[in-house]
Amino acid sequence: MSETFTPSAETTARRSERASLDREAAYAVLDEGLVAHVGFVLDGSPFVIPMAYGRDGDRLLLHASVAARLTRALSDGAPVCVTVTLLDGLVLARSQFHHSMNYRSVVIVGKAERISDRDEAAEALVRLVDHIVPGRSAETRPGNRVELRQTAVIAVPLETASLKVRSGPPLDDEEDVASGGWAGVIPLTLTAGEPIDSPDADGSPPPPSVTRYGRRDRP
């Protein structure tokens, strides 16, 4: 597998300084993100739905109820776009025009592939759980036959994709810098709070995956 993605007209951003085809950097964004925005076409119109996801090597994994319209829209071979965005900060310039955001974003285009093999689908669902909280699958009951039958698992090959990154301070025009006034960045972080026990919990303490998660993500 190539270390860079296949460029395409769709994923070659015009503002090339923000675009990259580096596979490792894109995977780091995918592994850090929690929600993907999945785009598909229905009767010629676009739809964008937030979904949990996972990654298995060079493919992205999605899942949905077998009965969902989404599942029919993402049938084998349907064109799909999966975008994962991490927001890192608000970029506040002296001019309104140069206001921006710092972010890292991966846009994947490809065709949906329904995973029909039962064992492969079950394994994909374990990866989806471990994507939410690493190590969580080992602490929980795996899907049973009925649950697996209700769940469609969809893979999107990580072949045609692009990474866009904006970081650093605002870039004002010289005249605006000379006029003075504050400019800078407000950093933003997705922060994990203290775990909240379920009301029907039996008093067991949070398991390792949960206590670790909190420590990793808090500033």
Next chain:
Amino acid sequence: MSETFTPSAETTARRSERASLDREAAYAVLDEGLVAHVGFVLDGSPFVIPMAYGRDGDRLLLHASVAARLTRALSDGAPVCVTVTLLDGLVLARSQFHHSMNYRSVVIVGKAERISDRDEAAEALVRLVDHIVPGRSAETRPGNRVELRQTAVIAVPLETASLKVRSGPPLDDEEDVASGGWAGVIPLTLTAGEPIDSPDADGSPPPPSVTRYGRRDRP
């Protein structure tokens, strides 16, 4: 303007307990969010791009470079889907099947309307700045003629939309609750850090919009 959105096949979610057409609640989500995922169709394929946005009453505002392919894709009358998602927590059940996320999400479908009137476009861009940080426009230089000419402003009417909300603890099956073990929620918050001065700043203190912003968003 109706207090509820027009339902449509696209925005009437099957899991109706999570779907709502309440306009006020949906606007609260749009006003809290910072990034929209904008879906459009190009040559029959879907694309999803993260964008800053704003709201002006009953329409959503987007902007892009006049030269961008995106701007051509969002030409007058093009079908567009704008989705804003706020992630509130990770829902960790005893069964892998019932793992989920707490979130609030608004999905808007409509047709793009290019704002061609110069004054109206300028006003929309001010709203985009104030959406990032309320009050910021009063502290900054407005767009000049050249900047405005470079910027396409696109409105999407907030007519056909849906709000989906998942909140609260995991909902495990009785047998799994009886088997015991921890279950619960890890809350997630987008947290603003201390403002970072631009390296070319003149030592002015952060203005009111910036100091206020930090206080509002920190836990």
